[in-house]
Amino acid sequence: MNARWDDIRAFISRRSPERARAFVGVPREEIAQFEARYAIALPALYRDFLATMGKDHGDFYPLGDHYACDLDTLVEQLPGSNYPHDQYHKIGHEADPEAIAEYDLFLDLRRSDGSDAPLVRFEDDEWFNLEAVKEVGFTLADQLVRSAFAPFxxxxxxxxxxxxxxxxxxxxxxxxxxxxxxxxxxxxxxxxxxxxxxxxxxxxxxxxxxxxxxxxxxxxxxxxxxxxxxxxxxxxxxxxxxxxxxxxxx
The missing domain is CATH 3.30.310.200 (TATA-Binding Protein)
Structure with missing residues (x-):
């Protein structure tokens, strides 16, 4: 059985209840309004993730070190027309000030099955280049499972x-x-x-x-x-x- 967000959240709560209590989620009505506003359908796993820690994930880095993944930060960076937001939805911003290139993390909504989606990364630059899209090799579920297991x-x-x-x-x-x-x-x-x-x-x-x-x-x-x-x-x-x-x- 593939891990669901409830499985991952329960695992973290068992291993570190005090850290789990620091999580702050986005109200589900706000998530629904966000999807409607931008005419996108987010995978269920990502919606559940946002509802648990989409405002504050404490000292847990679910998408990897240096990735800011709170929804407020991401909304500020939503594109005008520089990339197809309805196909690639940004879920992580490279926040390391020493990074040579800012490879942000995206859900490939074109390949979403409604529950999960593959991860890709590219520079959120002025011009979108399909050839610059790089496969991460994991889906969101893969990433959340591995990122929870390591620290907890x-x-x-x-x-x-x-x-x-x-x-x-x-x-x-x-x-x-x-x-x-x-x-x-x-x-x-x-x-x-x-x-x-x-x-x-x-x-x-x-x-x-x-x-x-x-x-x-x-x-x-x-x-x-x-x-x-x-x-x-x-x-x-x-x-x-x-x-x-x-x-x-x-």
Missing amino acids: ELRRRRKVREVSIFFESAEELGPAMRQIAAQMHALGLVDVMPGTQKVACLGDDTVSLSIQEYTQLSILYVSIGAMAAKSANRIAEGLLDQFSHASVKG
């Missing part, structure tokens, strides 16, 4: 190992991801929140693990957090033995 689960462990597994083609990623997940289940890890097709999140009382598919690079990225270094090392070494094109750091 993985980083609470003392030791973290990162394993990159390289494949010859992207078609190998899905089967390998399911294989690793099955092996972790056999070790006693359980799904700590519903994942997506590209992100799996597992753990128990002492170990946390996420698996992420980077389709464009044909890489599986496995993050392992554990209370004891030997537990993280044991899983990492098992992956290195199993996959010839794998490397570990941390």
Whole structure:
């Protein structure tokens, strides 16, 4: 089952209720008025996200570090005619003052299924160039699951190992991801929140693990957090033995 916003919000509330209480949402009637005003249909997941933390997300960065994603900031930057807002809806503004290029984050509404949509990025410049639109490789659901799991689960462990597994083609990623997940289940890890097709999140009382598919690079990225270094090392070494094109750091 793909993660819904209710799953992600409940996960954050369980792991850090005090941080969850800092979230301030946008009233749903305002979201509906926004959609009507600009003649767009936002994915349900994004509407739910806005209703929970669309005004203030505290010290949680749901779209990644340096991305401002509160609706008030984004409304100020809505385009005149410099890009097709009904096709690409901005949900994150690059707010790092040291960034060389401001690659803002957008929902590709052309490919929305009504619930979710792929993420793309490009510079919100004076002139829109379709060739400058870059695939992120994740949908909004993928991004929200991975961004919640890292601070609220993985980083609470003392030791973290990162394993990159390289494949010859992207078609190998899905089967390998399911294989690793099955092996972790056999070790006693359980799904700590519903994942997506590209992100799996597992753990128990002492170990946390996420698996992420980077389709464009044909890489599986496995993050392992554990209370004891030997537990993280044991899983990492098992992956290195199993996959010839794998490397570990941390």
